Amino acid sequence: MKRRQFIRNSAIAAGSTTALAACSQATNSSSENTTSSLPNVRWRMATSWPNSLDTIYGGAETIAKRVEAMTGGKFTIETYQAGEIVPALQVLDAVQSGTVECGHTASYYYIGKNPALAFGTTVPFGLTAQQQNAWLYYGGGLEAMQKIYADFNVINFPAGNSGAQMGGWFNQEINALSDLNGLKMRIPGLGGKVMSRLGVNVQNIGGGEIYLALERGAIDAAEWIGPYDDQKLGLHEAADFYYYPGWWEPGPTFDLQVSRSAWDKLPKAYQETLKAAAMEANLNMPAQYNALNGKALKELQQKGTKLRAYSTEIMQAAQKAAFEIYEENASEDATFKEIYEQWKDFRDQVSDWNQINELSFSRFISQNSV
Ligand code: CA
Numbered sequence: 001m002k003r004r005q006f007i008r009n010s011a012i013a014a015g016s017t018t019a020l021a022a023c024s025q026a027t028n029s030s031s032e033n034t035t036s037s038l039p040n041v042r043w044r045m046a047t048s049w050p051n052s053l054d055t056i057y058g059g060a061e062t063i064a065k066r067v068e069a070m071t072g073g074k075f076t077i078e079t080y081q082a083g084e085i086v087p088a089l090q091v092l093d094a095v096q097s098g099t100v101e102c103g104h105t106a107s108y109y110y111i112g113k114n115p116a117l118a119f120g121t122t123v124p125f126g127l128t129a130q131q132q133n134a135w136l137y138y139g140g141g142l143e144a145m146q147k148i149y150a151d152f153n154v155i156n157f158p159a160g161n162s163g164a165q166m167g168g169w170f171n172q173e174i175n176a177l178s179d180l181n182g183l184k185m186r187i188p189g190l191g192g193k194v195m196s197r198l199g200v201n202v203q204n205i206g207g208g209e210i211y212l213a214l215e216r217g218a219i220d221a222a223e224w225i226g227p228y229d230d231q232k233l234g235l236h237e238a239a240d241f242y243y244y245p246g247w248w249e250p251g252p253t254f255d256l257q258v259s260r261s262a263w264d265k266l267p268k269a270y271q272e273t274l275k276a277a278a279m280e281a282n283l284n285m286p287a288q289y290n291a292l293n294g295k296a297l298k299e300l301q302q303k304g305t306k307l308r309a310y311s312t313e314i315m316q317a318a319q320k321a322a323f324e325i326y327e328e329n330a331s332e333d334a335t336f337k338e339i340y341e342q343w344k345d346f347r348d349q350v351s352d353w354n355q356i357n358e359l360s361f362s363r364f365i366s367q368n369s370v
Pocket residue numbers: 165223224225249
């Protein structure tokens with residue numbers, strides 16, 4: 001009995017030794033995959049953000065810090081604020097031309113180049129942050145966006161999300177749809193197009209100028225991001241009424257854009273590191289926003305901000321106008337049509353599921369305090 005056990009244990013030990021030997025051999029033979037033999041790589045990242053937007057600019061910094069730490073300082077990425085290398089809305093151009101190896105921006109800034117790029121960030125009455133991730137990673141979304149970006153010699157990865165934004169600051173209450181008529185509002189992008197169809201006089205004003213325009217009455221309303229960022233701009237001192245939800249940006253994704261030729265030159269280990277760092281930023285930013293916004297909203301209310309919900313009449317008219325715009329785009333652009341139809345099916349399905357699981361739970365919690 002003892003002898004048999006001894007023989008068996010020896011056999012296992014011998015087997016383990018062989019396995020270990022094979023393992024160490026494998027490690028030695030793939031020495032090109034160890035950090036010590038990897039090259040020094042120095043990249044520059046242009047962004048669309050001022051560094052005062054610490055949460056969104058923080059997405060770029062998360063990527064740079066993680067890549068440097070995981071490669072023992074061999075692969076470094078220097079991040080730049082909007083305007084330092086290129087203006088905020090020209091990051092894609094800079095990555096495409098190779099002026100910089102990569103960028104941190106939002107695909108919806110480039111809908112002039114391809115209207116379907118809107119879906120890569122967010123569209124009015126689109127997906128929440130969680131739904132957007134589901135669509136991008138498991139619903140064919142990222143594949144569709146990467147196909148478009150390939151035309152620009154760029155590969156993209158989701159790298160941040162603000163979560164659902166707020167519906168903006170108003171110097172008066174708006175209840176009926178007719179209250180929007182002639183109202184001067186700062187609201188860019190597709191949200192602005194929808195508002196325009198509802199009678200709003202849409203203004204394009206940079207983030208840094210919103211406070212003064214609203215405070216001086218040059219505009220009647222303005223949207224920015226959410227409680228944390230809006231409070232930093234002082235928007236609560238320029239208007240009393242804070243509307244929700246930000247139906248035009250229910251969960252905007254920010255992108256890491258990488259020059260395809262720079263990407264192809266990276267060792268595989270660095271490519272994987274960069275992908276993991278982008279995914280970290282994509283997880284970290286919404287978590288950070290969710291924590292900061294809840295606190296900031298309380299502070300704003302203590303300072304006298306009056307919270308108001310958009311009326312059902314306005315929301316329904318806005319949703320109708322938004323989908324009319326998508327249908328029009330689809331009839332003019334085959335790529336848009338293909339992505340839109342696939343996206344819409346996904347939206348219907350994931351909305352039904354989230355209605356059952358997450359939203360029924362949230363509704364109960366909000367209506368039943370302990
Ligand atoms: Ca916004």
